[in-house]
Amino acid sequence: MGMNGGIVKTISELISIIDTDHANIIIDSSLYDIEAINSACYAFTNKYYIIVTPMDGTSVTVIFELKNKVSQRNISEDIKEFVNTVIDHQVRLQLDRTNGKIRDLIVKHAFLPLDLKKEIESL
Template sequence: MGRHLPHITATPVMPAIPATTPAHRVRRANTRGQLQSWPIQKVITMNNVVHGANALGEFFLLSLDKDTYSREAIMKTCYAFTDDYYIHVVKVVDNTTGICFYSKKDDNSEQNINAGVRLFLQALNENQMRQIIHQETATLHEEIIKKAFAPAVSLIENESQNDSLTILTSAV
């Protein structure tokens, strides 16, 4: 008689991808443990950074796909970097936004540029995930707020029925 092995299930997860990994080599395991190609349209590498100069000074331009990142996530991330950089957001092509970084420290070395881009992309991913989580949990958040403030709302409604002139003082 054959011996039965316990059934093991595996959840497919996205592996960490080094920046040097070509998109066609990215693979993941399916629920049966078999490797399959990971559905990646684009892999962001440092090739989307351009170093240049204009009337405002030396800059580096980071191109971002608007299908990948929301306008809100891009702008929040730009704002977070205004302590170290002067930032100018431009439209590069129809679906691409360019972020021009002008260093406030006059240090536009390649090492500084690469470090700044890596930090920016990390913060951008965090902001994008926060926005996704907020969108997915907005209804739950609203319900929690309604439940939390329900006793106060009923007190205010009862007070307003009794005396409409004191509603403002009772709510404060």
């Protein structure tokens, strides 16, 4: 559902275009960790000045301002790419939470001294 209670049909409906150089999007922070949102923001700081501001307990507004005002960038398309980047970082965080302990065990096992490995295997 959209912010006004209606069904959102397109991503473009979530993007507020102020002018050719300024826009923002509201991200549901109950679905996406702020760490994923900030990581996605960082990926776009070469083209945009960006700030994340809280709206309420469950959402944040990400505000974009184009750095190079004569670049002819399509800010709406860039924000759509930003949304995909947020999803990418969120999935990475979830995978790390799921597989992080397994990875840590593998690394720990790989660096165990050989004698200790034999001792563990003999148990």
